[in-house]
Amino acid sequence: MSASDLQANITADDVAVLAGVSRWTVNRAFKNNASISPATREKVMKAAQTLGYVPDLRAAALASDRSNLVALLVDDFNNPHKLVMLERLTRALRTRGWDTLLVNTLDREDAGPALMNASQRRVDATILIGIQFDDEVLATAHSARRFKKLIIFARTSQNPDTISIAVDDVAATREIAQYVMRRGYKRPLYLAGPRTVSAHLSRKETFVALWQEHTGFTPDAVSVAAYDPNLATEIIDTTLRPMAAEDRPDIVVCENDALAIGAIDCIKHRFGLKVPQDIAVIGFDDVPQAASANYRLTTYRQPISAMAEYLVDVLENSGTEDMDKMFLGKMVIRDSA
Amino acid sequence: MSASDLQANITADDVAVLAGVSRWTVNRAFKNNASISPATREKVMKAAQTLGYVPDLRAAALASDRSNLVALLVDDFNNPHKLVMLERLTRALRTRGWDTLLVNTLDREDAGPALMNASQRRVDATILIGIQFDDEVLATAHSARRFKKLIIFARTSQNPDTISIAVDDVAATREIAQYVMRRGYKRPLYLAGPRTVSAHLSRKETFVALWQEHTGFTPDAVSVAAYDPNLATEIIDTTLRPMAAEDRPDIVVCENDALAIGAIDCIKHRFGLKVPQDIAVIGFDDVPQAASANYRLTTYRQPISAMAEYLVDVLENSGTEDMDKMFLGKMVIRDSA
DNA sequence: TTGTACGCGTTATCAC
DNA sequence: GTGATAACGCGTACAA
Numbered sequence: 172m173s174a175s176d177l178q179a180n181i182t183a184d185d186v187a188v189l190a191g192v193s194r195w196t197v198n199r200a201f202k203n204n205a206s207i208s209p210a211t212r213e214k215v216m217k218a219a220q221t222l223g224y225v226p227d228l229r230a231a232a233l234a235s236d237r238s239n240l241v242a243l244l245v246d247d248f249n250n251p252h253k254l255v256m257l258e259r260l261t262r263a264l265r266t267r268g269w270d271t272l273l274v275n276t277l278d279r280e281d282a283g284p285a286l287m288n289a290s291q292r293r294v295d296a297t298i299l300i301g302i303q304f305d306d307e308v309l310a311t312a313h314s315a316r317r318f319k320k321l322i323i324f325a326r327t328s329q330n331p332d333t334i335s336i337a338v339d340d341v342a343a344t345r346e347i348a349q350y351v352m353r354r355g356y357k358r359p360l361y362l363a364g365p366r367t368v369s370a371h372l373s374r375k376e377t378f379v380a381l382w383q384e385h386t387g388f389t390p391d392a393v394s395v396a397a398y399d400p401n402l403a404t405e406i407i408d409t410t411l412r413p414m415a416a417e418d419r420p421d422i423v424v425c426e427n428d429a430l431a432i433g434a435i436d437c438i439k440h441r442f443g444l445k446v447p448q449d450i451a452v453i454g455f456d457d458v459p460q461a462a463s464a465n466y467r468l469t470t471y472r473q474p475i476s477a478m479a480e481y482l483v484d485v486l487e488n489s490g491t492e493d494m495d496k497m498f499l500g501k502m503v504i505r506d507s508a
Numbered sequence: 509m510s511a512s513d514l515q516a517n518i519t520a521d522d523v524a525v526l527a528g529v530s531r532w533t534v535n536r537a538f539k540n541n542a543s544i545s546p547a548t549r550e551k552v553m554k555a556a557q558t559l560g561y562v563p564d565l566r567a568a569a570l571a572s573d574r575s576n577l578v579a580l581l582v583d584d585f586n587n588p589h590k591l592v593m594l595e596r597l598t599r600a601l602r603t604r605g606w607d608t609l610l611v612n613t614l615d616r617e618d619a620g621p622a623l624m625n626a627s628q629r630r631v632d633a634t635i636l637i638g639i640q641f642d643d644e645v646l647a648t649a650h651s652a653r654r655f656k657k658l659i660i661f662a663r664t665s666q667n668p669d670t671i672s673i674a675v676d677d678v679a680a681t682r683e684i685a686q687y688v689m690r691r692g693y694k695r696p697l698y699l700a701g702p703r704t705v706s707a708h709l710s711r712k713e714t715f716v717a718l719w720q721e722h723t724g725f726t727p728d729a730v731s732v733a734a735y736d737p738n739l740a741t742e743i744i745d746t747t748l749r750p751m752a753a754e755d756r757p758d759i760v761v762c763e764n765d766a767l768a769i770g771a772i773d774c775i776k777h778r779f780g781l782k783v784p785q786d787i788a789v790i791g792f793d794d795v796p797q798a799a800s801a802n803y804r805l806t807t808y809r810q811p812i813s814a815m816a817e818y819l820v821d822v823l824e825n826s827g828t829e830d831m832d833k834m835f836l837g838k839m840v841i842r843d844s845a
Numbered sequence: 846t847t848g849t850a851c852g853c854g855t856t857a858t859c860a861c
Numbered sequence: 862g863t864g865a866t867a868a869c870g871c872g873t874a875c876a877a
Contacts, residue, residue: 180573182869182870182871183870192848193848193849195847195871195872196847196848198872199846206847208846211846225624226628226871227570227630228630229570229575229869229871230869231871233564233854233855233869233871233872234871235853235872243610248594249796251591254590255585257610261611265614271612273580273594273608273609274598274602277603287562288602291563291564291565292565400797400800401800404800404801436802437801439801440801440802441801463741463773464776465772465777465802517853519853529863530864531855532864533862535855536862536863542862543863544863545863564853566854567855570854570855570869570871571854571868572855572856572857846877848875849876850874852871852873853873855868856868858865858867858868859867860866861862
């Protein structure tokens with residue numbers, strides 16, 4: 172209909188011609204703190220409007236070497252908490268002017284190529300929220316490619332080249348362990364997920380150490396290869412199946428809610444037992460399902476929104492100081508333990 | 509350590525110097541079907557390796573006007589099926605060489621800005637999998653901005669300027685309705701989500717019409733503003749609460765699993781009733797939870813992976829023919845109905 | 846406040 | 862098979 176339909180790409184030059192200014196003045200009109208008179212800006216904006224012009228962010232990124240784009244490398248899509256993290260992160264980022272490149276790290280071997288992918292897009296930062304990025308991958312990634320910022324979200328890492336934004340697992344686990352003891356549970360079973368980075372500070376190691384310290388006994392622990400409720404159901408099944416009723420754990424302490432939900436399903440539906448009367452369950456994350464009438468899961472809530480906001484702070488910070496940060500969450504007591 | 513650490517950006521020129529060829533030959537070495545001798549290619553690749561060079565996709569996109577990047581506009585993050593769709597889409601895209609820009613459409617007013625955002629990144633296509641994109645938004649979007657391709661995924665649209673990749677809702681709903689009748693249910697309650705595009709072809713309208721046609725009765729229907737299990741729990745609660753037991757529906761037919769799960773939670777835990785004995789429930793999507801021991805949800809599975817693959821076909825197709833496509837799914841019979 | 850070289854790192858196209 | 866020219870659309874730095 173309008174002239175804009177005839178031309179393939181409207182550039183700042185076209186707007187400049189129509190507005191009767193130079194191309195760089197058009198540029199200034201679209202820049203926030205540029206020195207430009209209100210009159211000219213309005214003139215430019217009107218011309219831009221009629222032509223349907225919007226600045227080309229590819230070209231801007233190329234010229235300025237800042238893209239306002241971050242790559243988000245994700246796997247472990249069976250964990251419902253991933254959806255929460257994706258929402259909070261993209262919300263915080265977008266609200267503050269950042270775009271997100273979502274990279275599905277297809278499998279273990281894809282971790283390297285996925286990092287390379289982000290590198291080729293020249294993103295301003297790469298954020299890892301997957302489980303496939305172990306110390307080895309991180310090391311090779313950092314030696315081989317150039318990353319402006321490499322951020323590990325919701326997971327601690329000892330790697331000095333990365334910025335870790337996570338909840339304080341030791342403090343959180345201590346709170347959980349104290350709660351479990353205070354409620355009088357005697358035979359906990361720890362259900363852990365895959366071990367990747369920094370195993371010695373993991374929730375499982377911490378819980379086991381605390382329990383030993385306070386009771387003298389080493390609790391049993393089992394683990395699964397992914398944070399998948401179905402895997403949790405199966406491992407709990409095979410763990411409890413051969414046990415005599417009196418030998419069964421009185422509580423299953425889970426590394427996160429994804430596992431806790433699978434554990435509850437198993438306890439209730441495979442064994443016909445009651446939660447928490449027969450076996451209690453405790454989780455971590457406070458996923459939306461945890462609050463449902465069906466699970467009423469006692470868990471530990473991570474302050475994901477605050478962590479996401481801090482992540483954007485990190486992006487906007489150009490200093491070189493250590494930006495690692497640990498957050499404190501809080502226990503959410505419901506009925507499952 | 510190496511020379512690459514000293515220089516900020518390694519470009520094809522640097523590699524060209526080291527390999528003793530021209531910049532354009534370096535380029536060819538990285539291109540799949542370029543005419544270049546194997547010897548030169550190897551020489552170039554070795555030089556690239558030592559310098560740590562990888563092509564800059566920003567510059568490539570700017571020069572070629574093809575980015576191999578799509579924008580994925582998403583809202584409705586409370587629906588667990590979103591995580592499945594995100595995984596399948598990003599997997600299919602990435603496997604075939606496409607990157608994904610994930611845009612969280614923050615709220616109703618943000619739909620326009622989100623579309624604009626994608627436009628500014630000059631993506632090759634924009635994919636909508638949200639619920640906030642009604643006919644009005646689509647119309648203004650298309651008149652105001654230039655989109656190479658505008659794809660509606662997992663939702664039908666009557667808009668002629670968009671490509672719709674979705675399951676055949678009419679066929680699916682017919683199958684569901686027939687199943688419900690065959691199993692002898694008499695008083696269905698339809699639980700619908702928000703109505704956006706193409707309401708006259710929606711699952712709800714179709715179900716209601718079919719039921720009327722076959723029984724002469726108009727089934728009750730209620731709807732919620734988002735595909736959120738918690739909202740479903742509440743609306744079912746307020747709907748059943750004032751009913752006498754004999755007036756209650758004998759089955760709740762849900763527009764999708766997110767609602768069905770909330771409905772089951774309500775029926776079992778708020779009313780202490782049994783599913784399916786007291787009230788049956790049927791869903792749509794077959795989310796991972798649907799198979800859990802706790803829900804055993806009878807539902808209708810969309811062929812998301814096939815739809816995602818077809819979406820990439822659409823991206824790779826440069827023709828102008830109508831690429832709309834409807835898929836058939838299949839019923840998954842479990843215990844909830 | 847406004848205008849002007851020059852560069853960002855590629856790709857398309859044509860010459861050799 | 863290889864080298865060279867001209868875009869792609871904008872940002873930076875400086876000059877006017």
